[in-house]
Amino acid sequence: MDRLTNTVRPYAWGSTTAIPQLLGTEPTGEPQAELWMGAHPGDSSRVDRGSGPVALSELIDADPEGELGKVAADRFGPRLPFLLKILAAGSPLSLQVHPDLPQAKAGFADEEDRGVPVEAPHRNYKDANHKPELICALTPxxxxxxxxxxxxxxxxxxxxxxxxxxxxxxxxxxxxxxxxxxxxxxxxxxxxxxxxxxxxxxxxxxxxxxxxxxxxxxxxxxxxxxxxxxxxxxxxxxxxxxxxxxxxxxxxxxxxxxxxxxxxxxxxxxxxxxxxxxxxxxxxxxxxxxxxxxxxxVRFEPTAPGVLRPETVGGDGAQGTYRTPIDEFRLSRIEPAEGDGPLRLGTGTPDILLCTHGTVRLRSGAEELLLTPGESAFVPAAEEVTVSGEGTVFRATVAV
Structure with a gap:
């Protein structure tokens, strides 16, 4: 497992205080909108396996099956199929909608054929993928x-x-x-x-x-x-x-x-x-x-918001999962407590573990990582990890 070094994105709508408060750092006075965790080509997290910092995306490119597991690599290709963020809205984001997968593929191909530069402000489709998403509140x-x-x-x-x-x-x-x-x-x-x-x-x-x-x-x-x-x-x-x-x-x-x-x-x-x-x-x-x-x-049909709450997995009340109808990601909320035994996470899928409250302890064999609020770790598919401590940790993985 690897501790992640992540980048804060300074979009204008971001809160100036929420992410610093979570991280326990001093505000800079500038907006801090999103803390990215993952291997997105626009801003990959970095890890250090002893030879200096390297982008998580590079590690996955070098050994997709080893990092992601065979099932995820076969299903989604040689890339981490999800991006995890801490999002801090200090003012409203744009009113928006995302395409489904066939629409994204067709729209991307059309703009490529017409030679619309990817960085052009009027371009709609930056890639050929859909963008379902889940937001889980840390504050109201x-x-x-x-x-x-x-x-x-x-x-x-x-x-x-x-x-x-x-x-x-x-x-x-x-x-x-x-x-x-x-x-x-x-x-x-x-x-x-x-x-x-x-x-x-x-x-x-x-x-x-x-x-x-x-x-x-x-x-x-x-x-x-x-x-x-x-x-x-x-x-x-x-x-x-x-x-x-x-x-x-x-x-x-x-x-x-x-x-x-x-x-x-x-x-x-x-x-x-x-x-x-x-x-x-x-x-x-x-x-x-x-x-x-x-x-x-846009789908022109009335849609109730459908507020989700975590559902207990496998009879273990420490971990609850937010059920969604897609495969690229699955988000769980884990709340270990001192005195409880370590919670063992399954293997076979790539995980990112993010602490949002307290202090949580990750253990893999003889290796141990402590995470405090805002800190995160990447767990390769073959590695077995236990979670213990007193706090809250979110587990991001794939649903395959």
Missing amino acids: FEGVCGFRPPAEAAELLASLEVDSLEPYVDILRAEPEGDALREVLTAVLTAERGAMAETVARAATAAERLAGHDGPWQDDYAAYAFLARHYPGDPGVIAAMLLNHVRLQPGEALFLGAGVPHAYLDGLGVEIMANSDNVLRCGLTPKHVDVPELLRV
Whole structure:
């Protein structure tokens, strides 16, 4: 097993304090958005096996079967199929959606054939992979995720009493659900920008007012007013009102499959995803929004957020797994306690173990690693590891 040296990504939406507080370091005053753990080509973790630091991606390239195990290497190829992160949102991320695997393959091939540079700001597909993801809250965590039922969205918009929203309300009430959601989202994203900015401003003022009064959507209106303060005039504010507002408590998680629009607003969490950079944006961003391609990828159907909690594995209450319908990753939450015997993890798959609370002890044969909050380790497939101590550790692996 190898202790990982990881890089913090300084995206503008990142919190200036959450990751430093977890790591026990002094804030720099700059945003610290994501701490990456894995072998992503954009920023691989590093390990030291005695001859100096080397990228984890290089170790896997040199011996895919030895590091990943035969089953994972055969199933996913010579690469770690997931990326683990600590995500710290200090302000809202862009409203976005991810393609499914056939869409990603077709979109990537098309842009390659047309010679669109991978680094071009208008490029949609950076690779040929899909990007399902799971976010698990470490602190209270807020976001929007999946379409509301159109009738509910209509009532929410109507309560704002903004004249320019009335056509959307009529569509949401009259059309079949999928058609209504498609028609309204299309209208919002293609509206004349000046007129839409005025609509957003009036809707934000109304949402701020309604957030101060008891009602079924009081918290939702507060969230939309929060979005409007960060992105004044952005059509994504109205698009977000079509989505479910969700709050996670520590230990709760959300799974985001293909075609489901979502945005994270605030909080600290552990995120795991398939190794891809494919993002199609719907709003809340100054970046490129490709409306036709976005509309091709979005699944226009009401989707409840489906909050996940860890399910006990094998009768051992110390380890619980967040069940998801994909193979590239599986995330478990392990809570060893002093006095309990060591928890033995299975072999045959590559693991990343991340400590988020307390101190946990990893042992493999005569080797031992202590992990404190924010520290992590890579465990090759053939290596058997036990976990003990007092704290919380997340285990990222593959579901094969």
